[in-house]
Amino acid sequence: MIAQGRARPRCGAAVSIRARLVAVALTSLLAAGCGMLNDPVKERWESRTEFSSCGEVSLDQREEMQKQAAREIVCLQRALKNGESAELKVTCPTVEGDPIREYYRLTPQGRLEVYTDSTDDHYSDQEWSFAECYTPEWLAEISCDL
Structure with a gap:
């Protein structure tokens, strides 16, 4: 026992x-x-000062921004030309169909900021990223030609 x-x-x-x-x-x-x-980039996006909106665009694969959203592009170009601030949200699918959201911002200081939300892309790092250009002279081509 x-x-x-x-x-x-x-x-x-x-x-x-x-x-x-x-x-x-x-x-x-x-x-x-x-x-x-x-995610510090997401927190930065969420705590930003909102600018006037140029709208939201959802593109399908192989659709080009220039053809599908001419009005939104003119809005950004006008803001760039006039030294104003503006925002535009663009959603594009990956090859697998996962959405990638990009937020384009023209700041009052003349910078172009691009926030990218890849959190729903199962084949990526699933994080936010950030890029900027301090003196944009033109707006980069935005398309979903994957």
Whole structure:
């Protein structure tokens, strides 16, 4: 009977250790997951000062912005020419059909900012990215010719 009594504490200790390991693993996974929610580029986008909107455009594969959204392009060109601020949202699908959202912003300081949201693209890093041009003289061609 003494041998059985000793076996139980070992078993209980093993279960306790396993439970602790599982708890530590789950806590680590939760912490890692929460870290992914703190995307600094996304936070920068969400906390921005909104500019006047040139609209939203959703393109299909092989559609060109110049053909599908002439009015929106004129809005951006006018803002660039007049030194005004403006925003435009463009959504394009990847080859697999996942949406990529790009936000074009002309700032009052004359910069062109491009925020890209790839969080729904399952074959990418699933993060936000940012690029800017300090003295744009023209607006880059925007198309979904994948």
